[in-house]
Amino acid sequence: MIKYCRSSTTASVSSISIISESQTQDPKVNKIPAFCKEEVSFLSVSKKKRMAATLGLISMFCSVMLFPTLHAVFVYTGSKSSSAPIANLTLNPRKLKLTWDSSVTVTEYTCFMNASQRSIGKKVYNKTCMFSINQAKPIHKGALFRVEAMYNHTLYSAEGRFIPQGMHGTSVENFSCVIYNVSFMNCTWKAGRNAPEDTQYFLFWQYSKEEDVQECPHYIRDALERHIACSFQDVKDIKKKVYFLVNGSSNESEIQFYDEYIDLYKIEKLTPPLNITVNCSEDRPECIVRWKRPQLSHFEGNGDNCFEYQIDIRNKKTNANPKESCNECPTVPETRYTFQNYNVKKKYTLQIRAKGDSCVISENWGEWSEPIEFGNPDDAVLTYKIVLLLIALGTILVALVIFFLCKRYCSLKKMFSPVPQPKNKFGELFQISDKHIQVSFPYVKCVDCKDLSQTGRSDTKSRGLHFNL
Numbered sequence: 001m002i003k004y005c006r007s008s009t010t011a012s013v014s015s016i017s018i019i020s021e022s023q024t025q026d027p028k029v030n031k032i033p034a035f036c037k038e039e040v041s042f043l044s045v046s047k048k049k050r051m052a053a054t055l056g057l058i059s060m061f062c063s064v065m066l067f068p069t070l071h072a073v074f075v076y077t078g079s080k081s082s083s084a085p086i087a088n089l090t091l092n093p094r095k096l097k098l099t100w101d102s103s104v105t106v107t108e109y110t111c112f113m114n115a116s117q118r119s120i121g122k123k124v125y126n127k128t129c130m131f132s133i134n135q136a137k138p139i140h141k142g143a144l145f146r147v148e149a150m151y152n153h154t155l156y157s158a159e160g161r162f163i164p165q166g167m168h169g170t171s172v173e174n175f176s177c178v179i180y181n182v183s184f185m186n187c188t189w190k191a192g193r194n195a196p197e198d199t200q201y202f203l204f205w206q207y208s209k210e211e212d213v214q215e216c217p218h219y220i221r222d223a224l225e226r227h228i229a230c231s232f233q234d235v236k237d238i239k240k241k242v243y244f245l246v247n248g249s250s251n252e253s254e255i256q257f258y259d260e261y262i263d264l265y266k267i268e269k270l271t272p273p274l275n276i277t278v279n280c281s282e283d284r285p286e287c288i289v290r291w292k293r294p295q296l297s298h299f300e301g302n303g304d305n306c307f308e309y310q311i312d313i314r315n316k317k318t319n320a321n322p323k324e325s326c327n328e329c330p331t332v333p334e335t336r337y338t339f340q341n342y343n344v345k346k347k348y349t350l351q352i353r354a355k356g357d358s359c360v361i362s363e364n365w366g367e368w369s370e371p372i373e374f375g376n377p378d379d380a381v382l383t384y385k386i387v388l389l390l391i392a393l394g395t396i397l398v399a400l401v402i403f404f405l406c407k408r409y410c411s412l413k414k415m416f417s418p419v420p421q422p423k424n425k426f427g428e429l430f431q432i433s434d435k436h437i438q439v440s441f442p443y444v445k446c447v448d449c450k451d452l453s454q455t456g457r458s459d460t461k462s463r464g465l466h467f468n469l
Helices: 027-031 047-061 378-409 426-430
Strands: 016-020 072-076 087-092 097-101 109-115 118-124 128-130 143-151 154-164 173-180 184-190 200-206 219-221 227-232 241-249 258-263 274-280 287-292 307-315 336-339 347-356 372-375
Touching: 087 143, 087 154, 097 143, 118 128, 173 241, 173 258, 200 227, 274 347, 274 372, 287 347, 307 336
Parallel strands: 016 072
Antiparallel strands: 072 154, 087 097, 097 128, 109 118, 109 143, 143 154, 173 184, 184 227, 200 241, 219 227, 241 258, 274 287, 287 336, 307 347, 347 372
16 A cells, blocks of 8 residues: 655645555556655554554655755665554654654664665664764765564564665756865855756755754755755854755756755865964075964864874975975975075975865865065065066156157147247347447557548548558
């Protein structure tokens, strides 16, 4: 008998159902519609009672949806007899909680969860078994749950298989999260390769199975307005493991869900080391580098022994940034390093990054610190002189360009008109025409002089004096 309820909600509400082993061969099983129950069970009762129980579960679980349910079926393969030591196995996928009935007194049960190619078992002393976040494994690829017990020297068992539903290739892909700057977290994913264009994804996370889930506070969308990332602020309890669930909805088909358990401290991107100082010796060619460990929000005490550091020192003239994989960079387990290849004639740049070596700290390399320069200051002086020279040459070049442009397109006479000078009155006294010059000579005795008057010329213009010196 297949027990289910048809959901009348939107496609964003997922579903789960449980069917018995005897119905797995029925082709109608593949046509199970969407369900709205979060927790259902097989009851070894009559058909009418099972229908009544189904209607009761519909009203109870469809009215209150505290957790996004999952598109899946649960195939029960246990005993149908109410007198069996283990019967009526029930799964609550939200809490990963198994419950069952027993007609006999059994003091100890063993429950198993087999998922992601790993099997986890635990002993319980009542008819309830719940797998915590630290024990559980993702079930988006399916899982097998089993309960065993010994009674009268006979081993009894019941099991059920959790089978996710939905079109293959519609769940998110490449899901990953990273914590940075101590308390910020980003989770990213890609839409399923077979997901319809109207598919929308929703991210939920949970610290423990006893606590309520939380939905992403801030989604990031792609060009099709689909959620492809989520950003979190003020993330706390980084030492804990968290359950992530990405559910999907579409009007065209059922969307497979994706879930994962992540230790938050393992995905943290450590901040750079703090207070980096470099002291170089003048007596011998070496420098002492000191620093403090990165900042952590979840760590108390000194913790210097929990880290490993990588130091990148290179000549400044190479002008190269450190790479993610710095195989030639030395690593040290302490907050001190001696640089012994120091050349007093060179200038160096220093960068440091850290990762966890023990304790509850990420073992991935963190961020590089900002470059710190040390070494010969002459390089800085030379650089300063070159800058000044370039500035001077640039100023001269600009001046020449302006001069030639003005010479070509501007009138220098208009730009630089002559300044009028005052009139020189004394110079006019000496600018007299030769017609008005009268020269008087002192009396000189003329020897062998001829009187021009005898020549018949009476005008004074024709007269001349001849001196016999």
